[in-house]
Amino acid sequence: MAEEAENLKIDRTTQKAVLDRLADAYPNPVHTDGLSDLFDDTKMLTACCAYLHEHGLARAKISEFLSEGRELLYAEITAKGIDFLADDGGLSAILGPVTIKFHEDSLRQMIELRLANASDQQVTPEEKTQLVQALRGLPADSIKHLTTRLLDLGMDNLPRAVEIVRTFLS
Incomplete structure (x- = not known):
């Protein structure tokens, strides 16, 4: 076979x-x-x-x-x-809905990656270093709270995201 x-x-x-x-x-x-x-x-x-x-x-x-x-x-x-x-x-x-759970370290890494990829116009290199160090020192509950706030911010900007997708596809 x-x-x-x-x-x-x-x-x-x-x-x-x-x-x-x-x-x-x-x-x-x-x-x-x-x-x-x-x-x-x-x-x-x-x-x-x-x-x-x-x-x-x-x-x-x-x-x-x-x-x-x-x-x-x-x-x-x-x-x-x-x-x-x-x-x-x-x-x-x-x-059979699927529940997705992110471990705090995964969330921390995703946020760090976004900070690292931020342009120097948005955040200076020194400020990036400070933010990453502060982020690494946050306890799990603070990471959870920060993630919730970032998700809320993303949802508040959903109309902008739709415009970006529309522009990209046209």
């Missing part, structure tokens, strides 16, 4: 066609003959469905034959596969 995997050229269009076909049949499985017209040979069909199975987008029932190797018997789309096809992310987007 390792040799076959090396020769497998992943065709995203065909993978999507397989998922679409499986979604059309949902909740029923699709047997090999219902997918074979999408592929030149059964090895590619089996490899594609195995790949989708490994990523949790489909369940593939594959049998191993002594003379012919592995072959797909049937496949069915999973909830993850349906959500993958959905433009809005499906129920996964509703049920």
Whole structure:
């Protein structure tokens, strides 16, 4: 199978066609003959469905034959596969929100980087050094408060950001 995997050229269009076909049949499985017209040979069909199975987008029932190797018997789309096809992310987007947490050191480094990249017209080199040293000495709660203030400032300037994006894109 390792040799076959090396020769497998992943065709995203065909993978999507397989998922679409499986979604059309949902909740029923699709047997090999219902997918074979999408592929030149059964090895590619089996490899594609195995790949989708490994990523949790489909369940593939594959049998191993002594003379012919592995072959797909049937496949069915999973909830993850349906959500993958959905433009809005499906129920996964509703049920599985992601919480992003930044460690104080990461926030400190991001602020330091912005200070370091500030132009000399905005902040003198001496003032940059002083600000970075002061920033490094702040406790976690102060970093949290500073980050909240910087985020508020960014949100207050959102109309300006929209203008910059508009100018950049035109």
